[in-house]
Amino acid sequence: MPVIEFTGVEKAFVDHRAVHDLTFGIEEGELVSVVGVTGCGKSTTFNLILGLFPPSEGTVRVAGHDPYAEFDWFRRRVAVVFQDARLLPWRTALQNVCIGMRFAGIPKDQWQDRARDWLARLGLAGRENAYPHQLSGGQRQRVSLARAFSVDPEIILCDESFSALDEITAQGLRREFVDLVREGGKTGVVITHSLAEALTLGSRILVLRPPGHLADDIAVPSDPDPAALEALRARVLAGMTPEGGAE
Numbered sequence: 001m002p003v004i005e006f007t008g009v010e011k012a013f014v015d016h017r018a019v020h021d022l023t024f025g026i027e028e029g030e031l032v033s034v035v036g037v038t039g040c041g042k043s044t045t046f047n048l049i050l051g052l053f054p055p056s057e058g059t060v061r062v063a064g065h066d067p068y069a070e071f072d073w074f075r076r077r078v079a080v081v082f083q084d085a086r087l088l089p090w091r092t093a094l095q096n097v098c099i100g101m102r103f104a105g106i107p108k109d110q111w112q113d114r115a116r117d118w119l120a121r122l123g124l125a126g127r128e129n130a131y132p133h134q135l136s137g138g139q140r141q142r143v144s145l146a147r148a149f150s151v152d153p154e155i156i157l158c159d160e161s162f163s164a165l166d167e168i169t170a171q172g173l174r175r176e177f178v179d180l181v182r183e184g185g186k187t188g189v190v191i192t193h194s195l196a197e198a199l200t201l202g203s204r205i206l207v208l209r210p211p212g213h214l215a216d217d218i219a220v221p222s223d224p225d226p227a228a229l230e231a232l233r234a235r236v237l238a239g240m241t242p243e244g245g246a247e
């Protein structure tokens with residue numbers, strides 16, 4: 001059974017349809033990119049996975065549960081990393097990581113050790129007591145990743161998490177993220193505007209087309225040669241544009 005499953009999902013806001021007849025499944029342990037033009041419904045899809053609101057029609061299931069109706073059940077199971085690190089400026093790196101565990105309901109006596117461990121794994125040993133303004137953008141995003149991984153979620157959602165960083169920093173962090181997801185046996189779903197990121201990050205690309213409809217579902221081979229990569233790129237772009245795609 002897929003760990004994330006959308007069946008005939010519709011989501012309307014007042015008179016605006018953000019997601020339309022969206023059906024897909026993501027298996028446990030998959031690392032999937034979600035691409036599509038701005039406003040095509042990517043964040044709405046994420047918010048449905050997070051249970052922030054219910055679908056207007058259809059069903060959303062995460063690990064067999066309804067994320068909206070059983071919101072509390074999900075607190076520890078799904079973590080999100082956003083484009084900006086969203087750290088509390090008056091808290092240290094260590095405290096910011098601990099806050100995630102507090103909201104996830106992890107026993108307090110575990111916070112410090114787990115936070116130190118994850119900060120170290122993300123290359124921030126020795127910077128535990130730094131405040132966000134004392135860290136670079138890349139380091140702040142590392143804290144944000146440590147906060148997400150420290151609750152040991154089953155699913156990690158990334159919403160443009162690497163796009164505010166320079167390409168070199170983003171590449172390094174992306175690689176580390178992929179390793180951590182795979183080592184931990186987690187399921188990862190990553191919204192990205194970068195085709196290069198989508199083509200190198202995971203094993204599958206979901207292409208959304210407005211209004212929130214699945215235009216294509218593309219398997220990415222592990223080590224595509226340049227010609228295959230170019231063909232994949234063209235296919236993703238075709239899926240994103242209204243007149244093209246493999247629907």
Ligand SMILES: Nc1ncnc2c1ncn2[C@@H]1O[C@H](COP(=O)(O)OP(=O)(O)OP(=O)(O)O)[C@@H](O)[C@H]1O
Pocket residue numbers: 013014016017018036037038039040041042043044045
């Ligand atoms: N709470 C809301 N109320 C009304 N309309 C909304 C709401 N949230 C999203 N929308 C609309 O739904 C559509 C899809 O928005 P969404 O944020 O999911 O797109 P997106 O693909 O994530 O866009 P971007 O790539 O620019 O972040 C847009 O037209 C947006 O204006």
